[in-house]
Amino acid sequence: MGRWIFKTLEFIINSFLNVVYPNDEKCVVCGCYSTRNLCRKCEKNIEFLNSSFSIEHNKNLYKYYSIATHKKAMRDIVIALKYNKNFNAASIIADYMEKLILNKKLSIDVVTFVPMAKRDENRRGFNHSKVIAEFLARKLNKPCVRLIKKKRITKDQIGLSSSERWNNINGSFVYEKKAKKYNSILLVDDVITTGATVINCVDELKKCEIRKIYILTASKSIV
Numbered sequence: 001m002g003r004w005i006f007k008t009l010e011f012i013i014n015s016f017l018n019v020v021y022p023n024d025e026k027c028v029v030c031g032c033y034s035t036r037n038l039c040r041k042c043e044k045n046i047e048f049l050n051s052s053f054s055i056e057h058n059k060n061l062y063k064y065y066s067i068a069t070h071k072k073a074m075r076d077i078v079i080a081l082k083y084n085k086n087f088n089a090a091s092i093i094a095d096y097m098e099k100l101i102l103n104k105k106l107s108i109d110v111v112t113f114v115p116m117a118k119r120d121e122n123r124r125g126f127n128h129s130k131v132i133a134e135f136l137a138r139k140l141n142k143p144c145v146r147l148i149k150k151k152r153i154t155k156d157q158i159g160l161s162s163s164e165r166w167n168n169i170n171g172s173f174v175y176e177k178k179a180k181k182y183n184s185i186l187l188v189d190d191v192i193t194t195g196a197t198v199i200n201c202v203d204e205l206k207k208c209e210i211r212k213i214y215i216l217t218a219s220k221s222i223v
């Protein structure tokens with residue numbers, strides 16, 4: 001009986017709050033009612049990097065940018081998008097990405113994203129990297145175009161060792177011919193760990209003789 005009263009009260013309070021604050025005015029991390037999609041308390045919890053890093057692979061150096069470490073609030077934001085389909089989380093990531101692009105004065109023609117295999121995208125219902133790229137492109141007033149295709153299904157990289165990640169993903173992407181018309185491309189992904197995924201995408205785009213390819217991820221993780 002007591003539990004029933006508590007549940008009813010909770011329902012009435014939530015219904016009232018949903019009228020006062022629309023659903024999109026909740027913090028995507030803690031769920032508190034906030035005028036922003038990310039409350040200030042959770043934002044303080046993000047370990048910002050806003051810097052560039054490099055990975056050496058096959059004697060080539062690949063530079064990339066990440067917004068934050070894949071911990072605490074940024075990890076929760078990525079999870080909210082990827083597994084809870086919260087597109088407000090993509091908008092938050094795109095906001096930070098836009099700031100980084102302007103701060104670093106990166107000049108780009110087009111925004112693209114790491115593609116998913118058709119089967120995986122159908123299962124999830126959306127490609128989370130594409131959603132981030134679309135939000136970002138709108139903010140930058142640039143086109144968002146698919147320039148890479150995933151030609152075969154690969155295992156989820158999560159849980160694999162560093163060498164397994166490279167073996168799993170190598171040769172799984174192919175560029176789209178239309179990539180050849182761009183000079184400067186921004187490639188967006190959610191998380192970078194070994195870099196195997198984005199570097200495989202960049203290697204495909206390099207075949208199109210693109211002058212500049214920037215890599216930008218929401219977060220940076222360690223295997």
Ligand SMILES: [Zn+2]
Pocket residue numbers: 027028029030031032038039040041042043
């Ligand atoms: Zn919060």
